[in-house]
Amino acid sequence: xxxxxxxxxxxxxxxxxxxxxxxxxxxxxxxxxxxxxxxxxxxxxxxxxxxxxxxxxxxxxxxxxxxxxxxxxxxxxxxxxxxxxxxxxxxxxxxxxxxxxxxxxxxxxxxxxxxxxxxxxxxxxxxxxxxxxxxxxxxxxxxxxxxxxxxxxxxxxxxxxxxxxxxxxxxxxxxxx
Amino acid sequence: xxxxxxxxxxxxxxxxxxxxxxxxxxxxxxxxxxxxxxxxxxxxxxxxxxxxxxxxxxxxxxxxxxxxxxxxxxxxxxxxxxxxxxxxxxxxxxxxxxxxxxxxxxxxxxxxxxxxxxxxxxxxxxxxxxxxxxxxxxxxxxxxxxxxxxxxxxxxxxxxxxxxxxxxxxxxxxxxxxxxxxxxxxxxxxxxx
Numbered sequence: 163x164x165x166x167x168x169x170x171x172x173x174x175x176x177x178x179x180x181x182x183x184x185x186x187x188x189x190x191x192x193x194x195x196x197x198x199x200x201x202x203x204x205x206x207x208x209x210x211x212x213x214x215x216x217x218x219x220x221x222x223x224x225x226x227x228x229x230x231x232x233x234x235x236x237x238x239x240x241x242x243x244x245x246x247x248x249x250x251x252x253x254x255x256x257x258x259x260x261x262x263x264x265x266x267x268x269x270x271x272x273x274x275x276x277x278x279x280x281x282x283x284x285x286x287x288x289x290x291x292x293x294x295x296x297x298x299x300x301x302x303x304x305x306x307x308x309x310x311x312x313x314x315x316x317x318x319x320x321x322x323x324x325x326x327x328x329x330x331x332x333x334x335x336x337x338x339x
Numbered sequence: 340x341x342x343x344x345x346x347x348x349x350x351x352x353x354x355x356x357x358x359x360x361x362x363x364x365x366x367x368x369x370x371x372x373x374x375x376x377x378x379x380x381x382x383x384x385x386x387x388x389x390x391x392x393x394x395x396x397x398x399x400x401x402x403x404x405x406x407x408x409x410x411x412x413x414x415x416x417x418x419x420x421x422x423x424x425x426x427x428x429x430x431x432x433x434x435x436x437x438x439x440x441x442x443x444x445x446x447x448x449x450x451x452x453x454x455x456x457x458x459x460x461x462x463x464x465x466x467x468x469x470x471x472x473x474x475x476x477x478x479x480x481x482x483x484x485x486x487x488x489x490x491x492x493x494x495x496x497x498x499x500x501x502x503x504x505x506x507x508x509x510x511x512x513x514x515x516x517x518x519x520x521x522x523x524x525x526x527x528x529x530x531x532x
Contacts, residue, residue: 211457219363227427253393277469338449
């Protein structure tokens with residue numbers, strides 16, 4: 163039954179994840195951490211870090227990896243299929259119909275209305291990550307890492323992959339005890 | 340030859356698209372419009388607009404549809420797989436090899452240090468979504484919808500999918516009078532920003 167669970171876990175984020183891949187991050191977290199208990203928050207955060215450091219679409223990377231962990235190659239395939247297929251089929255199938263409505267305010271309102279909810283979901287995960295870090299690495303390291311990575315990412319505009327790489331090296335040297 | 344080009348185009352998009360799906364949009368444009376000339380600029384804009392109004396990851400929606408348009412169902416499969424397979428394979432290999440060193444203290448340190456960094460990235464995404472929400476909905480609605488979602492999802496334990504589905508339903512069925520005009524205006528504002 164694991165394959166069915168994998169399908170459900172990724173079908174829901176795929177079909178309600180308006181606003182591209184990042185909008186589905188908190189929805190995936192809700193399925194794999196809260197509902198199916200496949201991962202802890204810190205395992206999820208490690209995976210997300212890795213996924214952020216690698217190129218390519220984020221939603222399918224998560225689906226492919228978690229699917230693989232839970233159900234091998236077939237699981238990986240099912241996770242990706244559940245993420246990609248519904249919206250792609252909609253895209254191709256309803257094309258002519260939606261072409262007529264693509265400027266419709268209703269369709270635009272749909273994306274607009276769910277933004278605050280997605281923001282809340284993302285904010286809650288960010289908060290969980292900070293709390294986790296506080297408990298495992300202490301307040302000083304957490305604040306230092308937050309401060310430096312914020313500065314590098316947002317002010318200096320260093321590529322996220324390098325910031326993540328840097329933090330991995332920092333952790334291996336200074337937090338590995 | 341067409342299939343090989345499709346594969347190459349979307350393989351490059353997948354491997355170079357750092358920062359998730361949306362960051363691959365300009366890369367798709369470069370390959371599909373500028374390099375291979377499969378689509379005109381207008382076609383591309385239409386596909387992007389359409390892709391944005393449907394749920395699910397944007398990169399695979401674009402790859403799938405453009406592949407389909409260039410060479411049918413096989414083209415669709417080709418483009419989607421070229422976008423996603425390489426990065427999924429790298430990810431599985433990297434994390435499983437990291438897991439076999441799990442007991443090493445330095446691996447522990449690595450996984451500890453990366454958590455707050457990802458937290459910062461998520462906080463930034465949160466901020467982006469709030470900022471965009473403010474542009475289209477105004478402060479009052481953004482705060483109301485945000486607070487409502489927080490209460491329902493975090494304290495009442497409602498599935499986020501249900502909350503989002505309900506909001507989508509509201510967008511579909513609510514009467515569109517003057518508000519429709521207003522929303523058209525903000526859409527323009529948003530697109531130009």
